[in-house]
Amino acid sequence: MLVAERLKKIKEILLQKKHVNVATLAELLNVSEVTIRRDLDKLESEGFLIKTYGGAILKEEATKLLSPIIEENSEKEAIAKVCSYMIEDNQAIILTGGNICRLVPKYIKDKKNVIVLTNDLLLALECGKLSIQTIVTGGYLIGNTFMLAGPMLVNPNMDIFVDKAFIEVDGVSLERGFTVNNVEFANAYKYFKSISKETIIVADSSKFDKISLFQIAKVDEIKKVISDTNVPDEYKSFFFENGTQIFCSFDFSDLEREV
Numbered sequence: 001m002l003v004a005e006r007l008k009k010i011k012e013i014l015l016q017k018k019h020v021n022v023a024t025l026a027e028l029l030n031v032s033e034v035t036i037r038r039d040l041d042k043l044e045s046e047g048f049l050i051k052t053y054g055g056a057i058l059k060e061e062a063t064k065l066l067s068p069i070i071e072e073n074s075e076k077e078a079i080a081k082v083c084s085y086m087i088e089d090n091q092a093i094i095l096t097g098g099n100i101c102r103l104v105p106k107y108i109k110d111k112k113n114v115i116v117l118t119n120d121l122l123l124a125l126e127c128g129k130l131s132i133q134t135i136v137t138g139g140y141l142i143g144n145t146f147m148l149a150g151p152m153l154v155n156p157n158m159d160i161f162v163d164k165a166f167i168e169v170d171g172v173s174l175e176r177g178f179t180v181n182n183v184e185f186a187n188a189y190k191y192f193k194s195i196s197k198e199t200i201i202v203a204d205s206s207k208f209d210k211i212s213l214f215q216i217a218k219v220d221e222i223k224k225v226i227s228d229t230n231v232p233d234e235y236k237s238f239f240f241e242n243g244t245q246i247f248c249s250f251d252f253s254d255l256e257r258e259v
Contacts, residue, residue: 001029003039006029009029010039010040013025013028014048018057019144043056075228077103078228079228080101083104089113090114091164095120096118096119100202101123101168102122109132115133117135117162118136138152139152139184140152153187154191161195162195165200166202169216172225176219177217177219177221181213181214182214193216200226205228208232219242220242224247227246227247
């Protein structure tokens with residue numbers, strides 16, 4: 001296959017898949033990984049992609065992923081604000097990865113002596129820009145999420161304890177509880193729960209009545225949930241009956257107006 005044909009094929013794959021890895025491309029195109037890396041260098045110089053460890057991301061997709069500020073969404077912004085109201089001066093907190101938790105740092109930048117522990121590199125970058133003291137976990141990158149997990153998540157010799165863990169989930173179900181899509185994240189979040197005085201689940205209303213693959217907690221194990229105004233009534237009733245506090249964004253926006 002000629003170089004021009006190979007580059008065209010790589011572009012086609014990237015346009016469809018948004019991200020690729022070197023080993024897969026080498027096998028598909030029947031060339032060496034060294035050759036694929038040269039091809040990716042060429043396409044990166046043309047502004048078509050951004051190289052990552054072991055592969056590449058389509059430039060448009062990479063631009064979104066590499067930006068710590070997600071596309072503005074009023075509901076997610078409101079939920080992030082609610083999270084910030086629960087964070088006090090002199091507290092150590094966990095913020096997991098996710099589109100909502102990544103918005104929290106800008107709302108806590110004026111709080112005093114807050115320490116953030118996170119497995120999200122984009123969130124850590126945002127904290128750094130805002131001069132928020134931050135600890136990044138160990139672990140390896142999970143896909144193109146810019147989030148860390150795995151057996152090296154923490155140093156086993158380090159005794160860590162935090163005041164609050166804000167854990168963003170992919171699914172909330174009365175039957176299956178709070179769930180995420182990745183087993184590595186599930187294990188990481190279970191660990192975060194174990195080292196936190198208080199665990200707070202973060203999820204917009206679109207995550208309710210959804211079940212992802214891996215459970216991190218039963219629905220009655222968590223005593224605080226933060227969401228938006230569109231949480232189904234059956235969940236509000238269940239939480240009330242089981243002593244779980246649910247904080248919806250309007251609760252705090254109304255309070256702000258009164259103040």
